[in-house]
Amino acid sequence: MIEVDVGLDLKSFKLDVAFGDGEGITALFGPSGCGKSLTLGVIAGLRRPDRGYVRLDGRPLVDVEQGVFEPPHRRRIGVVFQDANLFPHLSVRQNLLYGRWFAPKGAERLGFDAAVETLGITKLLDRQPARLSGGERQRVGIGRALLSCPKLLLFDEPLAALDMSRKLEIMPLIERIRDEFHIPMVYVSHAVEEVVRLASRVVVLQNGKVKKIGTPNEAFGADAALEDDRFERASALKAVVGREDPVYGLTELKHPPGSIWVAGAVRPAGRAVNISVRASDVILAVEQPKGLSPRNTLAGAVLTIEADGGPTVTISHRARRRRAACRDGDAQGGRRTRSEVRESWSSP
Structure with a gap:
C-alpha cells in the first residue's frame, strides 16, 4: 500500500x-x-x-x-x-x-x-x-x-x-x-x-x-475533467479475446454491444483485456454504413450534444446492449463515448 x-x-x-x-x-x-x-x-x-x-x-x-x-x-x-x-x-x-x-x-x-x-x-x-x-x-x-x-x-x-x-x-x-x-x-x-x-x-x-x-474510464471517459483537451477523451472498455482472422491479420475482442476487431494477434483467447477508444476515432451515422472499410460498428443512442461556440460539437452516446448478460451499459461495458462529428473512424 x-x-x-x-x-x-x-x-x-x-x-x-x-x-x-x-x-x-x-x-x-x-x-x-x-x-x-x-x-x-x-x-x-x-x-x-x-x-x-x-x-x-x-x-x-x-x-x-x-x-x-x-x-x-x-x-x-x-x-x-x-x-x-x-x-x-x-x-x-x-x-x-x-x-x-x-x-x-x-x-x-x-x-x-x-x-x-x-x-x-x-x-x-x-x-x-x-x-x-x-x-x-x-x-x-x-x-x-x-x-x-x-x-x-x-x-x-x-x-x-x-x-x-x-x-x-x-x-x-x-x-x-x-x-x-x-x-x-x-x-x-x-x-x-x-x-x-x-x-x-x-x-x-x-x-x-x-x-x-x-478508474481509466472515469479518468478519460464521458464524465472526465478533460475539457481543456476534448480530443484526449476516450472510453476504457473491458473485452475478452476471441478468435483470430489470419487472412486479414485481425483479432476479435468480444464486447457486450458487439465484437471489436483490432490489428495483430492478441493471445491467449479468453483473456480479459482493456481497450481504449478515442473520441477522435469515432464516426456517427444514422444508418448502417455501406461501402466503407471499417469493420467495427456498434449501435447506440445519442445522449447529449454539447456545443462550445466553435465549429465542432461533442456528442455523448451509449452503446446498445446485444446480450442479456449486459445488465447495465456502464457496468458491463456499454460505455458512453464522446466523438467529434468532424472526425472519422480509424480502421484497424
Whole structure:
C-alpha cells in the first residue's frame, strides 16, 4: 500500500499531490510539466518534499513533521526510467545481478532464472548494453529493478522512447509482472493507450495538483475533467479475446454491444483485456454504413450534444446492449463515448 501526501515549492513550480492505492498499477497521467516525474522522484527519495509524507505498507519513507527521511537505497523501491540507464561496462548478467546489492538480507528473493525467463532475455546475458536494442535495454532495466526485491516499482515513462513495435513487446511484460509477482506499481505516462491497458487507477495531474482520481474510464471517459483537451477523451472498455482472422491479420475482442476487431494477434483467447477508444476515432451515422472499410460498428443512442461556440460539437452516446448478460451499459461495458462529428473512424 502506497500513501502519498506531499508538497514541494520550487518557486517556478509548486507540487501539491495526495493519493493512495494498494494493488496493481496506479498511473500518474497528465501533460508534460504537470509534476508526474517530480512526484515519482519524491516517492523514490530523489527529492525532499517541503511538507507531508510518503508511506509504504504503513512504514514512513519520508515524514517532514516527524523528521523522517529514508535514503533511496533503503526504501526497497525499484525504478525504471525512460532510458534504462544500464552500466555500459557491465554485461547484461552483471547489470541484472547489480540489483541484488539492494535486496536486504533475509528478504524473499525473486529467482534470477525466473526473472530472466519472464522478461525473455536469456539469450542476452553475455551481451554488452551497447549491443542491445531499445526494447532489450528496457527489459534488462526492468529485470534489474525486479531483482532488487522491491516492495514498490516506479516506471517513469518507460515506453516513451520506443517505437510502437517495441512498446507492444514491453507492455505484455509489465502486465505479466503485475499479475504474477503482485508488486504494486506507480506508472508515469501521458499516453492514454498505455494507461488504459495497464492501470487499475489513474491520478490525473494538472499544474502540480491532482485534478481527478478514478478508474481509466472515469479518468478519460464521458464524465472526465478533460475539457481543456476534448480530443484526449476516450472510453476504457473491458473485452475478452476471441478468435483470430489470419487472412486479414485481425483479432476479435468480444464486447457486450458487439465484437471489436483490432490489428495483430492478441493471445491467449479468453483473456480479459482493456481497450481504449478515442473520441477522435469515432464516426456517427444514422444508418448502417455501406461501402466503407471499417469493420467495427456498434449501435447506440445519442445522449447529449454539447456545443462550445466553435465549429465542432461533442456528442455523448451509449452503446446498445446485444446480450442479456449486459445488465447495465456502464457496468458491463456499454460505455458512453464522446466523438467529434468532424472526425472519422480509424480502421484497424
